[in-house]
Amino acid sequence: xxxxxxxxxxxxxxxxxxxxxxxxxxxxxxxxxxxxxxxxxxxxxxxxxxxxxxxxxxxxxxxxxxxxxxxxxxxxxxxxxxxxxxxxxxxxxxxxxxxxxxxxxxxxxxxxxxxxxxxxxxxxxxxxxxxxxxxxxxxxxxxxxxxxxxxxxxxxxxxxxxxxxxxxxxxxxxxxxxxxxxxxxxxxxxxxxxxxxxxxxxxxxxxxxxxxxxxxxxxxxxxxxxxxxxxxxxxxxxxxxxxxxxxxxxxxxxxxxxxxxxxxxxxxxxxxxxxxxxxxxxxxxxxxxxxxxxxxxx
Amino acid sequence: xxxxxxxxxxxxxxxxxxxxxxxxxxxxxxxxxxxxxxxxxxxxxxxxxxxxxxxxxxxxxxxxxxxxxxxxxxxxxxxxxxxxxxxxxxxxxxxxxxxxxxxxxxxxxxxxxxxxxxxxxxxxxxxxxxxxxxxxxxxxxxxxxxxxxxxxxxxxxxxxxxxxxxxxxxxxxxxxxxxxxxxxxxxxxxxxxxxxxxxxxxxxxxxxxxxxxxxxxxxxxxxxxxxxxxxxxxxxxxxxxxxxxxxxxxxxxxxxxxxxxxxxxxxxxxxxxxxxxxxxxxxxxxxxxxxxxxxxxx
Numbered sequence: 001x002x003x004x005x006x007x008x009x010x011x012x013x014x015x016x017x018x019x020x021x022x023x024x025x026x027x028x029x030x031x032x033x034x035x036x037x038x039x040x041x042x043x044x045x046x047x048x049x050x051x052x053x054x055x056x057x058x059x060x061x062x063x064x065x066x067x068x069x070x071x072x073x074x075x076x077x078x079x080x081x082x083x084x085x086x087x088x089x090x091x092x093x094x095x096x097x098x099x100x101x102x103x104x105x106x107x108x109x110x111x112x113x114x115x116x117x118x119x120x121x122x123x124x125x126x127x128x129x130x131x132x133x134x135x136x137x138x139x140x141x142x143x144x145x146x147x148x149x150x151x152x153x154x155x156x157x158x159x160x161x162x163x164x165x166x167x168x169x170x171x172x173x174x175x176x177x178x179x180x181x182x183x184x185x186x187x188x189x190x191x192x193x194x195x196x197x198x199x200x201x202x203x204x205x206x207x208x209x210x211x212x213x214x215x216x217x218x219x220x221x222x223x224x225x226x227x228x229x230x231x232x233x234x235x236x237x238x239x240x241x242x243x244x245x246x247x248x249x250x251x252x253x254x255x256x257x258x259x260x261x262x263x264x265x266x267x268x269x270x271x272x273x274x275x276x277x278x279x280x281x282x283x284x285x286x287x288x289x290x291x292x293x294x295x296x297x298x
Numbered sequence: 299x300x301x302x303x304x305x306x307x308x309x310x311x312x313x314x315x316x317x318x319x320x321x322x323x324x325x326x327x328x329x330x331x332x333x334x335x336x337x338x339x340x341x342x343x344x345x346x347x348x349x350x351x352x353x354x355x356x357x358x359x360x361x362x363x364x365x366x367x368x369x370x371x372x373x374x375x376x377x378x379x380x381x382x383x384x385x386x387x388x389x390x391x392x393x394x395x396x397x398x399x400x401x402x403x404x405x406x407x408x409x410x411x412x413x414x415x416x417x418x419x420x421x422x423x424x425x426x427x428x429x430x431x432x433x434x435x436x437x438x439x440x441x442x443x444x445x446x447x448x449x450x451x452x453x454x455x456x457x458x459x460x461x462x463x464x465x466x467x468x469x470x471x472x473x474x475x476x477x478x479x480x481x482x483x484x485x486x487x488x489x490x491x492x493x494x495x496x497x498x499x500x501x502x503x504x505x506x507x508x509x510x511x512x513x514x515x516x517x518x519x520x521x522x523x524x525x526x527x528x529x530x531x532x533x534x535x536x537x538x539x540x541x542x543x544x545x546x547x548x549x550x551x552x553x554x555x556x557x558x559x560x561x562x563x564x565x566x567x568x569x570x571x572x573x574x575x576x577x578x579x580x581x582x583x584x585x586x587x588x589x590x591x592x593x594x595x596x
Contacts, residue, residue: 026391033388034405037463040424041408043431047423060434102315114302115309125316128324132523132571134547135564138557139330140323142341162319169316194308223414225526226544230552241415245530248419262423269416280411284404287411291467292474 048072048266055262068263075267083236084243091156091228091239092221098161099168099217100210106163107172108198112184122173128166133226141230155231156224168213175209176202212290215283219276240272334561341557352562363563365538366546369454370522373542374574377461378517382510385465389472390498403470410467418530421460422447447532450539457527457540468513475509476502504586511578511585518574522567543567 047055049067075081109115110122144155163169179202187197203210228239238246248265280287310317335352337345356363392402424430425446433443446456483501492500528534528542534549535541547567551560 023394023396026394026396030388030391030396030402034402037406037409037466039431040420040463043424044420056429058434059438060431102319105312106316109309109312113305113309113312115306118309121313124320128320130572130575131324131328132519132564132567134523134544135331135568136324136327138334138551138561138564139327141551142330142557143322143327145341159319159323161315162323163313163316164319164323194305194312198312219411219413223412223416223526225414225529226548229529244415244419262426262429265419266423269419272414272416273412276412277408280408287407288403288470288474291470 044266044270048263048270050263052263071263072267075264078264079247079268080235080238080243081240081268081271084238084240087153087237088222088239088241091153092218094153094157095160095221096214096217098157099165100213102161102163103165103168103213104172104203104206104210105198106169107176108194108202110169110173111176112181112197112202113194125166125169129170137230144231150231151233151237153232153237156221156227165217168217172206172209172213175206179205208286208289211283211286215279215286215290218279222276244268244272331561331564334558335565336562337558339558339561340555342555345558348558352559353566355559356562356566362538362541362546366541366543369539369541370524370543372454373458373461373524374518374521377458378514378521380458380462381465381517382468382514384462385468385513386472386506386510388465389469389476390502392469392473393476393502403473406466407470408466409463410470413464414526415530417463418527421527422531425456425460448536450535450537453532453536453539457531460527461521468517471509471513472506475506479505507585508587511582515575515578518578519571522571522574 046062046064049069049071050061050064051066051068054061054064106125110118110125140155140159144150147154149155183201183205184197187201192200223241224239225241225245228242229245232238232242235243235246244265247268248261334345336349337347338351339345388406392399392406396402425432427433427443427445427448430446432446436443444452447453479502483505484497487497487501490496523544524542525544525548528540528545529548532540534545543563544567547560547563550556550563
């Protein structure tokens with residue numbers, strides 16, 4: 001940089017110095033904010049491998065005297081991780097499959113088919129976006145009680161197989177509209193039915209949008225708390241989210257030292273976050289794209 | 299003609315899952331919820347109509363209802379503008395052709411990927427008055443920090459602070475919006491002798507107002523439905539200082555089994571969100587829409 005500066009005329013040099021200074025300031029601000037956002041993560045990781053006496057030590061130690069991986073094995077012994085992980089995975093995957101099927105079928109009808117109620121029905125879909133989840137929660141809960149579905153996964157899964165999630169219908173419909181309609185016509189001439197076009201033309205071309213729906217649904221289901229806490233009672237049905245909450249309550253009540261509890265709580269919280277972080281790192285492109293499709297263009 | 303009819307019928311077949319879901323999980327529960335809201339209902343006995351008594355109780359003699367309303371409103375008015383502004387400022391910085399954009403974007407977006415109970419547990423430990431990182435860092439500069447979540451005067455403020463961790467969610471959308479601004483607008487601005495400020499004031503800002511508007515609306519709707527943090531971190535306390543609206547609703551329904559009262563609360567929530575939405579739309583004169591631009595975007 002400095003060699004470049006010397007070869008420039010005086011006025012450009014001044015301008016460059018100004019540029020360098022403002023850019024340095026930008027990087028400083030970015031680094032400060034970035035550090036502040038990362039500190040909670042780092043603090044979790046560090047706390048999860050600390051010894052009991054280090055947890056509350058003042059001043060704080062950033063580097064533990066020894067990395068205690070045994071915290072992880074101990075936490076997994078007292079926390080029903082694999083059971084809850086399996087439950088969470090089962091619910092999340094079932095919801096994703098049901099939502100992809102039901103919302104993409106509806107979106108296809110709105111994007112590509114001609115029927116008389118198309119516009120009014122689509123307006124209806126959009127208007128359901130405004131109704132908060134809580135307004136229908138109580139009657140839905142009572143319905144599931146009457147059906148004997150409490151303490152099963154059905155209340156969490158079934159509604160999503162029936163096209164609940166107007167936002168995703170909207171998102172997919174917007175994406176399907178961008179697929180050139182000539183492809184539709186060509187397929188029709190070849191004798192393809194609407195279902196054939198949907199399955200063999202539209203869906204394969206809409207992988208990015210379907211990936212977006214999958215990712216958003218994954219995060220939403222993985223971290224959901226209200227519905228599981230209302231519908232799932234017995235511990236062997238618990239999702240990771242409720243299992244942590246129960247672990248926390250039992251830990252403070254069972255005469256554990258707060259110290260040991262914190263390291264273990266950080267372990268289980270980290271393990272619960274890990275799939276979301278991994279998903280983000282492997283599918284970052286679809287994340288950003290999805291946020292953009294829904295946020296900028298929606 | 300028979301082709302048309304066939305397509306018409308086929309369309310309803312595509313929409314069948316959604317239509318079923320709409321009737322079973324939306325129209326039915328909405329009607330039932332309205333009915334329950336006018337009744338005394340504890341699930342065990344059939345609902346007993348009481349007219350508008352639930353709504354009267356709420357506003358006339360339920361100080362906790364009014365308190366939860368105030369708390370949630372304060373949270374909305376503090377947290378949403380802060381998140382929108384800070385997210386936008388960071389996006390502006392990242393839009394200054396900084397190096398390593400992908401890395402910065404990942405750092406800022408990462409917290410938005412995780413949520414739920416695991417994050418809530420993390421915050422409890424980060425803001426722990428004795429062992430938490432925040433007070434430890436404050437001690438380094440000689441400040442004895444407050445008790446954060448366990449101090450009635452600080453609990454709500456601390457929740458607002460933690461919400462800022464998610465600024466990256468909106469930031470990604472603003473940044474995408476900024477990068478979508480056509481360069482010829484900047485060139486035109488420069489020809490008119492506009493500097494950095496004018497470029498921001500007359501090009502970047504107006505062109506990104508639709509994105510700001512979208513995030514503002516989503517943020518307000520979301521903040522009225524805060525539940526997990528209030529339940530897990532503070533459980534409404536201390537001294538009901540963080541009794542968020544939905545937590546209050548949950549308690550009325552699932553702790554005290556007042557399903558009628560909880561239904562009425564859900565309807566009030568619906569109207570609050572509706573009013574906020576209408577106000578935001580009515581005051582959206584500052585949002586700049588270029589119809590051309592809207593057509594080009596997919």
